[in-house]
Amino acid sequence: MASGINELIDQLDTLIKDAWSLPLSTEKCILDRNNALALLEEIKTQLPAEVTEAKRLISGKAEFIRQTREEVEMIRQKAGEECQRMVEEENVVKEARKRAREIITAAESKANDLREASNNYADDLLRRTEEGIVQSLTAIRQSRSSFRDASGRGE
Numbered sequence: 223m224a225s226g227i228n229e230l231i232d233q234l235d236t237l238i239k240d241a242w243s244l245p246l247s248t249e250k251c252i253l254d255r256n257n258a259l260a261l262l263e264e265i266k267t268q269l270p271a272e273v274t275e276a277k278r279l280i281s282g283k284a285e286f287i288r289q290t291r292e293e294v295e296m297i298r299q300k301a302g303e304e305c306q307r308m309v310e311e312e313n314v315v316k317e318a319r320k321r322a323r324e325i326i327t328a329a330e331s332k333a334n335d336l337r338e339a340s341n342n343y344a345d346d347l348l349r350r351t352e353e354g355i356v357q358s359l360t361a362i363r364q365s366r367s368s369f370r371d372a373s374g375r376g377e
Contacts, residue, residue, distance in 0.1 A: 227265060227272050234261045 241253035 227268050230261055230265045230268065234258065234265070237261065 237253055237258055238251070241251035244250040244252065
């Protein structure tokens with residue numbers, strides 16, 4: 223016998239189409255009853271297997287769709303986590319850059335303050351040295367003047 227339901231149905235169709243029509247009737251025919259019944263029995267036998275296979279395929283399709291949806295959801299979740307991680311890294315980088323700018327600004331300010339303090343200290347030291355030298359020069363001039371007056375040379 224044939225192997226697939228479609229082939230069996232095709233054979234039954236051919237058997238009916240090729241059957242002799244009854245005289246004066248186009249709707250009734252003569253066909254080999256045993257052959258037609260054998261084809262129908264074979265169809266009945268194979269039909270449950272075909273239906274079971276169709277159900278298995280439909281179930282497989284549903285399982286495939288379910289797995290695909292799970293995979294899509296996992297991919298979506300991983301992408302969201304990766305995006306969040308990248309945003310957090312970006313925030314860390316931004317915060318580090320901001321902190322670096324603050325440190326540089328503070329260091330520059332401190333350097334300017336130190337430079338100004340150093341300049342003020344050096345200026346004060348030079349001023350006091352100058353005053354000391356001026357006082358010493360005045361004392362030296364007075365001493366020279368006193369020596370000249372004492373020696374009678376009065377220049």
